[in-house]
Amino acid sequence: xxxxxxxGKFLQFATGLLVFAxxxxxxxxxxxxxxxxxxxxxxxxxxxxxxxxxxxxGLIYPAIRTSFLAFTDRAGEFNGWDxxxxxxxxxxxxxxxxxxxxxxxxxxxxxxTIGLVYAVLIDKSRxxxxxxxxxxxxMAISFxxxxxxxxxxxxxxxxxxxxxxxxxxxxxxxxGEPQQILQSWPGNTLALIVVMIWIQTGxxxxxxxxxxxxxxxxxxxxxxxxxxxxxxxxxxxxxxxIRSSLxxxxxxxxxxxxxxxxxxxxxxxxxxxxxxxxxxxxxxxxRAGEPGRGAALAxxxxxxxxxxxxxxxxxxxxxxxxx
Amino acid sequence: MSQQTAATPSGxxxxxxxxxxxxxxxxxxxxxxxxxxxxxxxxxxTIPTFGLFVSSxxxxxxxxxxxxxxxxxxxxxxxxxxxxxxxxxxxxxxxxGEYFVNSLFIAIPATLFPLVLAAMAAYAFAWxxxxxxxxxxxxxxxxxxxxxxxxxxxxxxxTVSFLHPLMGAIGDAVPIIPDQQYLPVWIAHTIFALPLxxxxxxxxxxxxxxxxxxxxxxxxxxxxxxxxxxxxxLALPALASIAIFQFLWVWNDLLVALVFSSGTAxxxxxxxxxxxxxxxxxxxxxxxxxxxxxxxxxxxxxxFSLQRYFVRGLLAGSAKG
Numbered sequence: 001x002x003x004x005x006x007x008g009k010f011l012q013f014a015t016g017l018l019v020f021a022x023x024x025x026x027x028x029x030x031x032x033x034x035x036x037x038x039x040x041x042x043x044x045x046x047x048x049x050x051x052x053x054x055x056x057x058g059l060i061y062p063a064i065r066t067s068f069l070a071f072t073d074r075a076g077e078f079n080g081w082d083x084x085x086x087x088x089x090x091x092x093x094x095x096x097x098x099x100x101x102x103x104x105x106x107x108x109x110x111x112x113t114i115g116l117v118y119a120v121l122i123d124k125s126r127x128x129x130x131x132x133x134x135x136x137x138x139m140a141i142s143f144x145x146x147x148x149x150x151x152x153x154x155x156x157x158x159x160x161x162x163x164x165x166x167x168x169x170x171x172x173x174x175x176g177e178p179q180q181i182l183q184s185w186p187g188n189t190l191a192l193i194v195v196m197i198w199i200q201t202g203x204x205x206x207x208x209x210x211x212x213x214x215x216x217x218x219x220x221x222x223x224x225x226x227x228x229x230x231x232x233x234x235x236x237x238x239x240x241x242i243r244s245s246l247x248x249x250x251x252x253x254x255x256x257x258x259x260x261x262x263x264x265x266x267x268x269x270x271x272x273x274x275x276x277x278x279x280x281x282x283x284x285x286x287r288a289g290e291p292g293r294g295a296a297l298a299x300x301x302x303x304x305x306x307x308x309x310x311x312x313x314x315x316x317x318x319x320x321x322x323x
Numbered sequence: 324m325s326q327q328t329a330a331t332p333s334g335x336x337x338x339x340x341x342x343x344x345x346x347x348x349x350x351x352x353x354x355x356x357x358x359x360x361x362x363x364x365x366x367x368x369t370i371p372t373f374g375l376f377v378s379s380x381x382x383x384x385x386x387x388x389x390x391x392x393x394x395x396x397x398x399x400x401x402x403x404x405x406x407x408x409x410x411x412x413x414x415x416x417x418x419x420g421e422y423f424v425n426s427l428f429i430a431i432p433a434t435l436f437p438l439v440l441a442a443m444a445a446y447a448f449a450w451x452x453x454x455x456x457x458x459x460x461x462x463x464x465x466x467x468x469x470x471x472x473x474x475x476x477x478x479x480x481x482t483v484s485f486l487h488p489l490m491g492a493i494g495d496a497v498p499i500i501p502d503q504q505y506l507p508v509w510i511a512h513t514i515f516a517l518p519l520x521x522x523x524x525x526x527x528x529x530x531x532x533x534x535x536x537x538x539x540x541x542x543x544x545x546x547x548x549x550x551x552x553x554x555x556x557l558a559l560p561a562l563a564s565i566a567i568f569q570f571l572w573v574w575n576d577l578l579v580a581l582v583f584s585s586g587t588a589x590x591x592x593x594x595x596x597x598x599x600x601x602x603x604x605x606x607x608x609x610x611x612x613x614x615x616x617x618x619x620x621x622x623x624x625x626x627f628s629l630q631r632y633f634v635r636g637l638l639a640g641s642a643k644g
Contacts, residue, residue, distance in 0.1 A: 005588075006424065008499040013428040016509060017435070024439055032545030043546050044453055051444035051517055052459075058514030059466050062477035069476060114364070121361040125354065133630065134365040137372065140626035141619055142575030144594045148601055148615040149371045152378065152608060164390045164608075166374060198368065203637070210638050230353065259470050262577040262594075266601050281472045286582060291476050298472040309468045316464055 023050075063302075069295035083296035096275045097300075099189050103196070103260065103276055104304075108253040111197045112246065115204025119212055120234065132209065136202035143199070147266030150195045154181040185273035192274055195263050200256065204249045211245035212238060251308050258304055277301050372619075379404055379616045383609035404613035417600055417610060419593060419617050426592040426621075429505055429580075430573040433512035434566055440513065441520035442528075442562065446550050448521070449529040450536060460525065467518035475582050478514075482507045482583065503585035508592075511583045512573050520565055523636070527561035528554055564636025567629050571622050593618045 027046045073079040087093045115135075122131040138146060155165030159178055163169040168178040182188045215238055223233045239246075261278040268274040270283060277297050285294025377391045382399045389397045409420045448460050486507050494502035531554065539549050555562070577594045584590040597614050600607075626633065 004499065005421070008501060009424055009428055011497070012500055012504055012506075013432065016432050016505065020432070020436055020439075027443070028547040028551065031547040040451065040453065044447055044451055047443045047447035047451065047546070047550075051440045051521060054440070054510075054514045055463065055466060055517055057481065058478055058511070059469060059474050059518075062474035062481075063469055065477035066473050066475075118361060118364050121357040121364075125358055125361065131361055131365055133627075135368045136630075136634075137623070137626065138368065140571060140622040141372070142577070142594050142622065144575070144577055144597050144601070145615045145619050148597065148611050149375045151601070152375055152612065153371050155608070162389055164387065166370070166390065166392070169390050169392075198371070201368070206634055206637055255468060259472065262598070265577065266598050269602060278470070278472055282578065282581070285476055295476060298470065298475070301470045302473050305468055305470060309465055312468065313461055313465050316461060 066295045066298055069291055070299045072292045072295075074290050074292060079292070083293050086293060087296055087300065092273075092275075093280070095185070095273050096277060096280045099273070099275065100258070100277045100304075102186075102189060103193060104254050104257050106190075106193050107196045107200060107257040108250045111200040111253055112204045112208075112249050114197070115201045115206075115249070116208050116246075118201070119205045119209035120238075123209065123212055132202075132206065135205055138199045139202045141199070143260075143262030144266045146195055146199055147263050150191075150198070151182070151267055154191060156180045182268050182274075183272045188268060188272055188274050192263055192267055195267070196257060196260060200253050204253065207245055207249050208242060211242035215241035251312065255305060255308060258301060277304075375612050375615060378608065379612040381609075386608045386612070387606075404609045405617070408610055408613045408617060417596060417614055418588070419596060419614055421588045422591060422593045422596040423617065425505075425584075425588075425590055426574055426594070426618075429508050429512070429584075429590075429592050430570055432505070432509050433516075433573045434570045436509060436513040437516035437520050437569060438562060438566055441517055441524050441565075442555065442558065443550070444517075444521045445524035445528050446546075446554055448525050449531075450549075450554075451546070463518050464522050467522060471515055471578060474515075475578075478511065479582055482510075486510070501589045503587060503589040505584075505590055507583040508580060508590065511579050512576070515579065516569050516572070520569065523565055524558065524561055527558050531557050560632065560635065563629075564632045567625060567633045568636055571625060571633075574622055 027050075031043055031046055070083055071078055071080060073082065087097070118131075118135060122128050125131065141149070153166050154168070155163075156168055156178055157163055157165075159172070163172055163178060167181065172178055179187075181191050219237050219241070220233055223237050228236065259278050260276060261282060264270055264274055264276055264279045265282070270276075270279045275283070277300060281294045281297035281301065283294075284290045284297060374391050377394060378386050380400050380402070381391065381394075382401045382403070385397055385399050408417050409423075411418060444463075448456060448463075490504045490506060491502055493504065494500055535553060535557075536549055539553055544552070574592075575594065576592075577598055580592050580595045581598075584592065584595065586595065597611075597618055600614055601611060
């Protein structure tokens, strides 16, 4: 890196910030000018306009275009349902769909369960803060970083050599043969899922831990007086008390899992039957020159999230009515 | 309870004290088991990162001939991996230094831009009355869950047809700036961050007491002044936590970078370079471990120093979602 390169980069950075600052200053300056009658619409335009324009150009229009693109072939000609037929008939594509279902089934359930158990275990313990920090830390790590960390964990050497991957070392010391963990299906998909669980558990734990602290102490005490064991209190008082948080955690993790891309890409690049819809979408659209197939996969992804969207919008509308 | 214990215990209180004592013994025992179980989970969760960290300081031959847990039988520390990964002059080396700068110059604007725009929009939704406000707000919320993937292809086409000519012109006018610029990545990140940021900030800004804003209005303050002098300072905790989130998200992103950056040292962030290394030199653990740790340093610093706000933002988002 020469200092000239660095200067060029810095210049872009500074100019970008400066231009943005000028635009915002201009908006704020213009905001309270203008005739009183037109003021509200002008203000709305200035305050909401930039965000809505960006959303329109960058999300709504592209989403609609993608939906049409899903019905075209690589030359851009209309080809009906071909892309979807391809998706549901090719062995490879079917495995991709199957894997995705396994991902969105296992990751939310397991990470929420472990997160919940952990939150209960450390609740009010000494050093709770540090316990939380350790499990939460993977949240700050990039999926690429996590992918490398876990590839190192799964590293393989044949049985004649000393292992340097921890997982294989454990297998060997238990008397097993070292495994090429990332190369045989379906074990490899499970091995990748472990990585996502590792990342998401901290999120579940943090939210659920806060929810547990919100359960009224009187309810727990009342249950205790009634002779409920700790386990019963947990099932019959704590769990109902944190139900809404549980739903939020599960849906959030589910959405994150559906869109998972980086973990698969860094660890196996989708080889050995590990691909998932989000990864396959990228491969088809940007690597294989099949934007139609990519778009179709993106559309499937959207269909999979739609029930979750509808559910969340409903909850939101209910909340706004209460307000 | 605690106020009463000072008085001499009479009949029923004495019983309840005894009961409390036995529960305390019981809880102490179960606390110990719980702590042990928690310790096991915490250890399992920390070991992978720890192993990477230790390995990044070991000599190449050692990493690839013995496990990092045999550290004490096979000692040997070096900073060589970091030196090679960050600064090495040869073109085949990772030269992460350049990409590190890219990550920083991408992440800071891509955090500030959406935050400011979202704050303005959130203010309009919360404090300017207009027809269709609710419907529009729900729509913005729903956009949050549209998968990125659905927007990528057309947005890239738009970028190529509108932004690339502009970038070419900038590059011609100021020769120091290469034709490949950060602009598309900034814009893409800004767009993708808006729905969630607007939603979270709205929740916060709408909670500001109406009297405060009314009082300012009576004093003759316009929307710009109210926004700058009242809303922004009061929303600072929310702004901080969303900023941390967005920064980490952008820093850690791979998908947007792959699609919208040039993929060269001009603009590509660390994650992209690392993913490339992991793919092409998948077994060079000396480079990979040190490289991965370089990419982790900034998020981990942000995480450990600002953890309080980070968690608060997480809870604000989930409790109201």
